[in-house]
Amino acid sequence: MPDNRKALTILGAGKLGIVLAQLAVRAGYVVYIAGSAGAEKIRLTVQVLAPGAIAATADDAIRQSDIVILALPLGKYRTIPKELLADKLVIDAMNYWWEVDGERDDLANPQSSSSEVVRDYLGNPRLVKAFSHMGYHHLLDEAKPSGSPGRKAIAVAGDNQTDNESVAALVNDLGFDPLLIGPLHAGKQLEPGHEAFGANVDAGTLRQYVGL
Ligand SMILES: NC(=O)c1ccc[n+]([C@@H]2O[C@H](COP(=O)([O-])OP(=O)(O)OC[C@H]3O[C@@H](n4cnc5c(N)ncnc54)[C@H](OP(=O)(O)O)[C@@H]3O)[C@@H](O)[C@H]2O)c1
Numbered sequence: 001m002p003d004n005r006k007a008l009t010i011l012g013a014g015k016l017g018i019v020l021a022q023l024a025v026r027a028g029y030v031v032y033i034a035g036s037a038g039a040e041k042i043r044l045t046v047q048v049l050a051p052g053a054i055a056a057t058a059d060d061a062i063r064q065s066d067i068v069i070l071a072l073p074l075g076k077y078r079t080i081p082k083e084l085l086a087d088k089l090v091i092d093a094m095n096y097w098w099e100v101d102g103e104r105d106d107l108a109n110p111q112s113s114s115s116e117v118v119r120d121y122l123g124n125p126r127l128v129k130a131f132s133h134m135g136y137h138h139l140l141d142e143a144k145p146s147g148s149p150g151r152k153a154i155a156v157a158g159d160n161q162t163d164n165e166s167v168a169a170l171v172n173d174l175g176f177d178p179l180l181i182g183p184l185h186a187g188k189q190l191e192p193g194h195e196a197f198g199a200n201v202d203a204g205t206l207r208q209y210v211g212l
Pocket of ligand 1 (some may be wrong): 014017071093094096129134136
């Protein structure tokens with residue numbers, strides 16, 4: 001029997017990556033997840049915390065799917081194997097958090113969003129920002145089927161409408177109302193220091209936070 005399930009790759013097997021893997025497995029995706037090292041290092045964690053997801057190396061995980069979520073510390077974006085991501089729809093869930101990432105002039109530019117920095121490094125115009133503003137514990141607790149009362153929202157920012165809509169569909173599958181907030185630059189409003197950062201609210205409230 002052919003496996004008709006959609007595939008999803010997650011780079012980063014920490015707090016956020018593992019929760020997203022759980023939600024995606026629950027939503028029926030085939031999920032490949034990688035940390036910074038070999039698959040062995042994360043295999044037991046994945047087996048226990050995100051059963052059904054497949055631990056892999058980053059290179060192998062990327063080759064398995066057309067959609068790749070970046071869920072690693074932003075300060076390490078230059079370790080991402082960009083040549084393998086050239087044709088992929090890449091979702092940036094990362095934030096600049098100086099306590100983790102250190103003081104970084106390249107990530108603290110007031111003129112550009114951190115996602116634009118990552119897009120320029122990857123050389124991939126299909127980068128879309130999503131899943132970055134809600135804490136992993138809220139993502140885990142709040143995922144609900146479409147149409148549920150009080151369903152929470154996840155903002156989506158990107159430059160290509162088709163890709164934005166693909167990411168919105170993924171957000172919906174994982175348990176949240178997608179809110180398209182504009183081009184990639186608009187993702188700046190989701191960064192630390194802005195009202196939407198940490199938001200665990202419905203679409204109407206999130207819309208107000210980002211000034212829509
Ligand atoms: N925590 C949250 O609630 C939350 C919510 C939204 C967004 N975010 C953002 O998501 C990102 C990750 O946060 P986190 O809290 O999940 O961090 P974390 O728990 O420290 O996990 C980071 C993971 O990234 C892996 N990693 C590092 N370099 C990698 C590479 N080149 N390829 C693949 N994996 C790599 C690490 O592997 P090793 O352990 O092997 O180094 C680790 O598995 C951050 O940018 C954060 O701002 C976090």
